[in-house]
Amino acid sequence: MARVTVEDCVERIPNRFDLVMVAAQRSRDIATGASITVDRDNDKNPVVSLREIADETVEIDELKDQLIRNLQRHVDVDEPEEVDMMEQMSNGTLEDKPVEEPEPEPMSPFARALPDMPAFEDMEPGFFED
Secondary structure, eight states, rough: SSSSSSHHHTSSSSOOOHHHHHHHHHHHHTTTTTOOOSTTTTTOOOHHHHHHHTTTTHHHHHHHHHHHHHHOOOOOOOOOOOHHHHHHHHHHSOOOOOOOOOOOOOOOOOHHTTTSSSGGGGGOOOTTOO
């Protein structure tokens, strides 16, 4: 194929938007060091990726899955179900850990100098007025 056109690739991926997304993903793969499956012929990565798609030398489904994984912002994590936790608690395999109390905040020098002064939230309206 001397010249890559979108029409050559649309036979393999009918939706042009999907074609652009998949070709861009393959171009990024090539840029990060993936081996190419066609002759480069001094072409840039997007042209090489379109030629690979048109020649059917790359797996489209694999590229789509990789594209989805790269675009995901939230990855689902399998958490143990509540029934399993209750079962572990009844078997004694889930240890009860003591709750640690947070350390009290250190008092400022001003608060130490005026221990009887109420906190700002506890002050009544007009406290500072003479």
